[in-house]
Amino acid sequence: MRLTRLALALLLTGCPASYRYPELIRREASSPTVTVFRDVRVFSAVDTSAVDHQDVRVENGKIVSIAPTGTDLTGARVIEGAGKTLVPGYVDFHVHLTGSPAPPWKVAWPDEPHNLRALLASGVTSAMDVGGELERLKALWKSQAEPSYLGPRFWYSGQIVSLRDGYPTSMVNILFPWPANTVADKRFSGPVSEPLEAVAAVDWRLHNGAHHIKLAIASVPLNAQTMPPELVKATATRAHERGVKAVAHTDTAVHALRAVRAGVDALMHGIHLGALTAAEALELKQAGVVVAPTLVVFDRAEQLYERRFAPTDAEKWLYPADFLEPFSPAGSAGKTLDPQLLEWLAKLKADRADRIAAVKTLYDAGVPLLVGSDASGSIGCLAGGAYLDELRLLSEAGVPNADVLRGATVLPARFIAGPNADFGTIEPGKRADLVLVDGDPLADITATSRIAHVMQGGRLVERVP
Ligand SMILES: [Zn+2]
Known part of the structure; x- marks a missing residue:
């Protein structure tokens, strides 16, 4: 009955189109245990302010620390953040x-x-x-x-x-x-x-x-x-x-x-x-x-x-x-x-x-x-x-x-x-769901569209070229 109805629908409306959608992204195959977003402006969303020149450290899928730039980067993957703002996903x-x-x-x-x-x-x-x-x-x-x-x-x-x-x-x-x-x-x-x-x-x-x-x-x-x-x-x-x-x-x-x-x-x-x-x-x-x-x-x-x-x-x-x-x-x-x-x-x-x-x-x-x-x-x-x-x-x-x-x-x-x-804030203990954008979205909201990196649960989402 369901199929008959569907066939009738197609007959009347024309066949719905299918498209070849782009792949867009893939998740990195394996992620290092530690990633540091270095020297970023951080909008934590806890309040309405942002803090400049911070290192945000992600370990095992979670945010572990937010501290003034200059933290120990030994063994960490480093994502340079100068001129960029890190916001929650x-x-x-x-x-x-x-x-x-x-x-x-x-x-x-x-x-x-x-x-x-x-x-x-x-x-x-x-x-x-x-x-x-x-x-x-x-x-x-x-x-x-x-x-x-x-x-x-x-x-x-x-x-x-x-x-x-x-x-x-x-x-x-x-x-x-x-x-x-x-x-x-x-x-x-x-x-x-x-x-x-x-x-x-x-x-x-x-x-x-x-x-x-x-x-x-x-x-x-x-x-x-x-x-x-x-x-x-x-x-x-x-x-x-x-x-x-x-x-x-x-x-x-x-x-x-x-x-x-x-x-x-x-x-x-x-x-x-x-x-x-x-x-x-x-x-x-x-x-x-x-x-x-x-x-x-x-x-x-x-x-x-x-x-x-x-x-x-x-x-x-x-x-x-x-x-x-x-x-x-x-x-x-x-x-x-x-x-x-x-x-x-x-x-x-x-x-x-x-x-x-x-x-x-x-x-x-x-x-x-x-x-x-x-x-x-x-x-x-x-x-x-x-x-x-x-x-x-x-x-x-x-x-x-x-x-x-x-x-x-x-x-x-x-x-x-x-x-x-x-999720929803950049605080120690929260999931590392993060977006790194070019510029300062507090000054110019369109910066939210200039996405440099997306991280979900500590893993980077890579753009497919
Ligand atoms: Zn709706």
């Missing part, structure tokens, strides 16, 4: 490892190994998956123990707990014709209509190893029904009873408040439709929620909508040219989208200034802002590239660079793994 707080960022007019098979490599090649050493097929994610998660695994360490939720026929089903239905829509929907949505079903949905995910629960309260298209408060409450409460956090896809201030009043722990996509008042931001702060604005999602959608999508230099390295072609003005010319989707896109564009202002309002209210890219979950959110672009967008929205970097490292690490997370 990036954490992408919003990825879809089993998805694809391809546009609906050129559907591509998801390529999980490439998604993983593109993230790690971009310095993302840890990631939180917030929506995908539970069985696939469970298998992928187990594969992390294999020596051949090459990607960020990750945590997953499985399918998004969603209102039956609400988002994301409502969006999938206007993006893809039947029966391709049902195939795509099964991968990402877990529809419920009453509280008992929500409880069962949470239990089923946790039974299959999920680390957190994702739910959606969003109107795409604009007139879509949204998850009512009692269902949000049932989902978040059950997640908490079972000892995990609940994260929600929200769009408006009304939906953000609905989520936090039900106890949701993190809001994905900030306030991207309509405005946010200081009083509303204060309520979000008092609720203790964290927010991932994912500004890149909306910029990319707008660029495609206006046929002016231009991949970054990083993305031209991360993805093959034929994969990027359908995004280009020529490759997207004449491709039409459903009128309901166009209406949503027009609203997104009209609300851009409000969306940027909301980021600053949240920051000023003291709400922790976390960096998530929606890698392979939203059209044009190219794995790794979109993350680096999100860092720039948050900085441009008025978040000080030190706080952008904390939102990219220590804050998501603590959300995922608790106050004693073994």
